[in-house]
Amino acid sequence: MSKLLIALAVIAVLILILVTFYNRLIRLNVAVDEAFAQIEVQLKRRSDLIPNLVETVKGYAAHESATFEKVISARAKATTATTVADVAKADGAITQALRGLLAVAEAYPDLKASSNFLLLQEELSTTENKVSFARQFYNDNVRSLNTAVKTIPTSFFAPIAKVSAREFYEVEDPQSRQAPNVKF
């Protein structure tokens, strides 16, 4: 009788452990999915701003067509990306193209003073911040998930939960590749 009780207690504890770690892994995995969805929402927002921005700049700097082309083609390419690596690549291309466009705008004082452009600039800088925070949040979540998948004891449960390590969102950006400032 008492042996049976002990066996039942052991089984109950084992099930409890399994459920706890299984749920933890699933939760982390879902958090990564949600964080990725957030990146896509912000990228969509930025993509929606582009036509308006290009039109506004065109009004003052019509002959800078090469810069416009770059932004528009980068935007078009982004619509077909689905995997993390592809989305990140397209995202990096747009970020760079937009930076070129804003650099062009610097040379036109009339444009910079126009109220429409000022509004767009605020929208664009907040969207750019939102995109980069969404990337950071995604990468933090991937970091937690990957740590859980690779460390004991959660690593034992990863195959059962069908959860595996996920890819970081890495943007090719020459500006962020610069060596950090060293202060002494």
Place this chain on the structure above:
Amino acid sequence: MDQVSFRGMESANRRKTYLLLAGMGALVWVVVFSALTYFGQSTVGIVPIAVGIALISVWGSYYASDSIVLKMTGARLLQESDNPKLFNVIQEVVIASGLPMPKVAVVQDTAPNAFATGRNPEHAVIAFTTGLLDAMDRDQLQGVIAHEMSHVGNRDTLVSAVAATTAGAIALLSDMLTRMMWFGGGRRNNRDSNGNPIALVLSLVVLILAPLAAVLLKSAISRRREALADATAVSFTRNPAGLRSALEVLAADSTVVHQRSTAVAHIWIESPLDARSVSKLFATHPPIEERIAALKAMENLGPSK
């Protein structure tokens, strides 16, 4: 090395909060034990009464903290159309933190300051004085918002409610027992059974000093939560320089938020009480120079991954 990174800072401050809360718990036991030593078994009934009163008075204000604090500070809720730029910066931090969008309020006051409240992230309110919104640039504002959102994410309204409840219960207990002492109740029945004079004197000292110790612990917890919020803010923005220069603006500004109600002093980003008149041990915030130095140390680490 790890002590200076925001992750190291966060876990160190979390650990210290747990220790301090454990200290609070231990203090309650010491008080109860002293009461039993001094007055005997008959006082046992007082303990649940004191804890009950403290619970009811604190938890009501915890549950309705969002509306009560808004009323006490005279803050007015904002819509997105009132200040789109402020909402943009808040939404950025919300994305970085993964928390739900809080309600946003503004307090008409020229002194730059801000606070966060609400019983959980779903009922969070963050508020800024008009003075702060005028004085801060985008990076500084982002740092302040990240600090307030850190309070929301770290559930500091709950932590301070727990601290206030225990401190309140200890104060009530000690007050009730010292009153009983003057009226000579309780002790008389036990004079023969429990006569160790040293134990009696010790427990009397404990009963008198306990409320003071509780307030000190409560202030220490508040200071640790402020330091924690600074570290968490950096984990959101990865930009210690923004919050650091915001704190420098606050440090340089000598104006003080008009309502000097000590009841809500702990919720502001910078203590609204005159720092010089309050001893360091009772302060609800770490000295602002100390916070600036901690953020500078994080800046010197360079960009963190």
